[in-house]
Amino acid sequence: MPLLKFVSRMTANEIRRAYLDFFSEQGHKIVPSSPIVNKNDPTLLFTNAGMNQFKDFFLGNKTPDSRRVADTQKCMRVSGKHNDLEDVGRDGTHHTMFEMLGNWSFGDYFKEEAITWSWKLLTERLGIDPELIYATVFEGASEEGVPRDDEAKQVWLKFLPEERILLGNKKDNFWEMGETGPCGPCTEIHVDTRSREERLKVNGRDLVNIDDSGVVEIWNNVFIQFNRLADGSLENLPERHVDTGMGFERLCMILQGKQATYDTDIFTPILSQIEELSGHKYGGSYATEAKADMAMRVVADHLRAVAFTIADGQLPSNTGAGYVVRRILRRAVRYYFSFLDVKSPFLFKLIPMLVNEMGAAFPELAQQKDQIAKIIEGEEKSFLQTLDKGLSRFADLEAKDGVIDGAAAFELYDTFGFPIDLTRLLAEEQGKRVDEAGFETALKAQKDRSKADAAKSVGDWISVGEDVESVFIGYDQLEADDARITKYRTVELKGKPQYQVVLDRTPFYGESGGQAGDKGTLTVDGEDIPVYDTQKENDLTIHLVKKLPETPDGLVIAKVHAGNRQATSQHHTAAHLLHAALHEVLGKHAVQKGQDVRSKRVRFDFSHFERPSTEELQRVEDLVNEKIRQNIPLIERRDVPIAEAKESGAMMLFGEKYGDSVRIITFDPEFSSELCGGTHVPHTGELGLFKIDSESSLAAGIRRIEAVVGEVALAKVNGEMDTLVELRGLLKNSQDVVKSVASLQDENRQLKKELEKLKAAQAGNLKGELLKSVEVINGVNVIATRVDISDAATIKTMVFNLEKELGDAFILIGSENDGKPMLTLSISKELTESKELHAGNIIREIARNIKGGGGGQPFFATAGGKDAGGLDAAIAAGKEKV
RNA sequence: GGGGGAUUAGCUCAGUUGGCUAGAGCGCUAGAUUUGCAUUCUAGAGGUCAUCGGUUCGACUCCGAUAUUCUCCA
Incomplete structure (x- = not known):
């Protein structure tokens, strides 16, 4: 009703x-x-x-x-x-x-x-x-x-x-x-x-x-x-x-x-699909016992949360927002795992239905549906694996009086990612319970630690003069000689004060769009203040400095570190060329998922379902270098209405917020055109050389390329070349270094084997002699002598072989290695029992003669020392023990 | 950003307080069994115990740093 x-x-x-x-x-x-x-x-x-x-x-x-x-x-x-x-x-x-x-x-x-x-x-x-x-x-x-x-x-x-x-x-x-x-x-x-x-x-x-x-x-x-x-x-x-x-x-x-x-x-379409795939019926109950109903709601809710955040470009990860996504996803897994009897990836199967329901209102979902499903499935798989490992760890947990130690439960949770509610559930099944107080204490301690570390206090903005809107002039100039501070504030970080300064006009680029912030100096009434980073809070550019100017209301000369900016711009341009090249070589699906542009390198994440082959990567690198050689001029268009930008087909990304008017960066209209707020070089030729450093997997369906250009690339290549030249020198100017090294390795392997054989033979000869020297003391076969072998492993082998041949035996060997004395003692197992001899104890005692120590098991022990002169005395002392 | 864990054979992992010649299963190679395949049996190859440094007579084992990775917290 x-x-x-x-x-x-x-x-x-x-x-x-x-x-x-x-x-x-x-x-x-x-x-x-x-x-x-x-x-x-x-x-x-x-x-x-x-x-x-x-x-x-x-x-x-x-x-x-x-x-x-x-x-x-x-x-x-x-x-x-x-x-x-x-x-x-x-x-x-x-x-x-x-x-x-x-x-x-x-x-x-x-x-x-x-x-x-x-x-x-x-x-x-x-x-x-x-x-x-x-x-x-x-x-x-x-x-x-x-x-x-x-x-x-x-x-x-x-x-x-x-x-x-x-x-x-x-x-x-x-x-x-x-x-x-x-x-x-x-x-x-x-x-x-x-x-x-x-x-x-x-x-x-x-x-x-x-x-x-x-x-x-x-x-x-x-x-x-x-x-x-x-x-x-x-x-x-x-x-x-x-x-x-x-x-x-x-x-x-x-x-x-x-x-x-x-x-x-x-939600009803989502719930009915969950019903269909899990085999449970949704009863709509909120009773505590109605676990399956609750689980279905959890799955329905979290599915949306996870799908939308991934669609907006936030991948599950172990820090920040990505960690939150991961937690939500795992909570869903926990619920279907525990209450819907589903033990394999499940959420990802619901994506096509979700896209059907919401894809029209939210195109970012529809257009990335395969990708989203793939990422979710990958996360589910890895968490189910974590659960699996946790289950076997849980089995090893000891419970005193039916109570599982809080610290142990916390370790399981904190270190191995095993959810506490699952630990509880498993404990209940075995009629045990978890020491909740102990767990909470441990959790609180960890939270306090993290909070103490992140402690930060932000002061009020203090206005200096007029509070006008800050203007960014850094696309055209690296220096402003007539700027004014409009406001500043103090931020205390781990007890150290730092200052944030806002200018009415600034050439400094604040970190955004994956591009690192500028460094440089503010000169206020002749006083130089280094700017160690520039950040952005929404649209406000904030200069980070370690001290405030004496006269905050003075005239400011704001100067960006040009070399650093140029290197960063080069890497940003490289990111655009790389993006376009990936499209050409791998396909249109290879879109940017994130980037980190710095002066020393560019890190570029993109969607792609498999490892690009070496050939593909080479083609990407070649293509970018070709575009660099063509020395393509930058076409920068500012204040383009968003509709017109869309019309032009310039690359836009999901999860980015674009205003009404945008900036378009183009290098060859046929090749690369992107909406972008970052800084770029005027001609691609300035990049000089593009070199891919590494390619790796970031998550299911996401790959990461790290690359360098300009001086950094040159330095890298030069470094590699130097190594090669040096190597070639070592190999007597070999024409084929690879082949030479391979044959060296091969030879080395053979020599090692041969050496081992020789050692064995040497030991074999010695063994014969030693066998002749056997004395029988108190009914025991005794060998106690020095040998001329330095290698401990060889002596060990020889002793074992001797023992095998003699049966009941007491074998004490003295040797020297690099002037350092060494004793090896083997006593047959039977003797250790019948005569209560302990090789470890004996050797510790007689090792005093060589100013050393040692130990081992009852039947085999070794010792080393500093005084080789005492070797004979030690051997004599050892003999006494039989 | 702060904590905790992991890194041992191609893969998955054992390795007890520092001292057994570092192991298992799967996989691989060869042989035997079999008409053939699967199976089974036998033998074998395969390890700088992540890297570097330290402590020690001696380090896979202890300590420190680095790298990679998992995980919790912010």
């Missing part, structure tokens, strides 16, 4: 469309979702809210082209402030990846319009019963000097009776971006999704902001009007903004009259 008065017939796709259309009608520009992987903001691994891509507008670093914007944004909440990962699957509403519908005003409309439109969209366009809607507004905070948000309340009173407008506290109704930065009061819209009977029993008003109560928050309208400083105080912003966010999945749930997002048409 539908739980709402109405049930919308709209599909998820139609609901999304309705939202965007509505705001388009209100004069909003509809923009595409930015990538789910956040590459521009070091404080954020993933996009976790719709406003992320507009952060610069709120911070005043940039002015927007349109003051009204709306979109649907792919978001992920798995780390930091919002972490929903462990809740996914347990209930019907939490997700790692979700879509956030949002509309924004940048210094344009404010509370009146925002609230009015929210109301109209929900009630008129989407048809939600007005009777079921509640709103909350900020109650005010006297300690902050922020009054109650009566403005918002006044607007709401136009649509809602007073009893359905609630006051909320700072936690629910005051929104902050982070510790510092833009913030303000917000108004939340809640919808009562309960049945009529339940509504009659309990007033919905009492259930607002209570989890799982049936009254759910669907939309938050934030009114940004303050800026939070590092000391905790608030200041008014010059311009006021609106930032809203409405969870798409939740909206669909309400409109379609469902109790869980998993029951909407966003």
Whole structure:
């Protein structure tokens, strides 16, 4: 039975469309979702809210082209402030990846319009019963000097009776971006999704902001009007903004009259495919015992998260965002492995279905579907292997009184990647339990260690003069002699202060698009300040320095280290040529998956399903070198409208965020044309020589090439040449070095064998003599003498052979190697037992005569020393022992 | 970025507190069995114990560095 008065017939796709259309009608520009992987903001691994891509507008670093914007944004909440990962699957509403519908005003409309439109969209366009809607507004905070948000309340009173407008506290109704930065009061819209009977029993008003109560928050309208400083105080912003966010999945749930997002048409196709492939039926239960149902939700959710992040270019890895992707994927594996009885790669089989469902709205999925499936399958395989190893390690774990040591469980988890919940599960199966406290202690210790290391405190920006938008002039100039510092701040890293400086205009290229930041100097009123790196936070170029200028408001001469920049530019151009060459040699599928351009080398990752052959790599290298020799001039076009760029067929990448106008870098229109913000050389000839250093596999379906150009390449080749020349010299100027070395190796092998034979023969002769020297003492065959063999292994062999022939024997051999004395003692096993002789003990004792020590087992021991003069005494002493 | 582990034959791995002539299974080569194949049996080849340095009479084993790799945390 539908739980709402109405049930919308709209599909998820139609609901999304309705939202965007509505705001388009209100004069909003509809923009595409930015990538789910956040590459521009070091404080954020993933996009976790719709406003992320507009952060610069709120911070005043940039002015927007349109003051009204709306979109649907792919978001992920798995780390930091919002972490929903462990809740996914347990209930019907939490997700790692979700879509956030949002509309924004940048210094344009404010509370009146925002609230009015929210109301109209929900009630008129989407048809939600007005009777079921509640709103909350900020109650005010006297300690902050922020009054109650009566403005918002006044607007709401136009649509809602007073009893359905609630006051909320700072936690629910005051929104902050982070510790510092833009913030303000917000108004939340809640919808009562309960049945009529339940509504009659309990007033919905009492259930607002209570989890799982049936009254759910669907939309938050934030009114940004303050800026939070590092000391905790608030200041008014010059311009006021609106930032809203409405969870798409939740909206669909309400409109379609469902109790869980998993029951909407966003998820039902995924769940039914999981049913089909796993053989389990989805019961939709949230009971703790309904493990399979939970597992299916986990798999459905994580599948989306993993597929979308990979589509946006984030591969699973062991650091940063990639590690988060890996963790999500592994959580899915854990659940299907434990609760769906699936023991082989499974997620990747769901990709074609996912692409069918979502590929139209998100083309990045459709176009890379094979690749995504391949990568996921590879990850699944390797984790299943890890699980396998962990299982056998678990079997070796000892349990005291049925309790598995916490430290041991932690080691299994930390070092071998075996999930703690699996350890728990396995322990339970054997009627054991895990020492949870011990585990938690160990985990906390590790977290503290990592945090202590990463300790970093960021101070407020301190404005110097006017806060104007920073202009990058580094494409055309390497020096600016009339720059000014606009602001700076102190960043403390591991107790050491460092400073970040922003200029009004700068030739410094901040690290972005895989290209390393510039180095150089800032000269402020004659004082030279080295810039050791340049970074970018969103669109802000930040110069990293170790000290601040004496006069921060002075005139700045900003000078980029030209040699370093040139070498970096050469390698960036090389990356473009390599990219194009890979397309030509391997095919169009070989697209860039990441790059790291530095002054010493370029590292280029691309998609390709198999190891390129040596011939293919050679052809790639040859082709790039051919393009270098052609000395192709750079064609740089700035401010090209994005539509025109698309039209031109220039290379664009998934997971990159492109603005309205872009820059196109072309080297031979027939060969290489890419959207790119990096720096390049004016002619390809400047690269001189291109040399591939290595080719390796990075993940399933991803290869990595490292290469060098210019001086670095030349140095490399020269180095190799020098070695070759030297080698040839050593080989008496051999014409064929390879053949010479091979024959040397061969000869060496034969000589070794021959030497061994000779040694054996020598020992054989000696053996004959020694056999003659056998004395019988106390009924034991004794040999105790010096031999003229230096090699320990040979003596060992000989002694073993002697023993074999004599039967019961006590054999003590003295020898010298490089003037160092050595003793070898062998006592037949029977004698060690019947006469209680211990070769190790004896040899330790008699080794004193040669000023040495030794040891071994009862039947064989060796000793060495420093005084060869005592050898005879040692042998005599040894004899006494029989 | 910080911790922990691993690196031994072509492959997968054993190797107990430093001292047995460093092993197993699979694979490889040869022979035997068999009409042939599979099977089985026998013999054999194959190792700078990742690299470099240190401690020690002696290091696969202990210590340090490097490389590669797995894993956890940030």
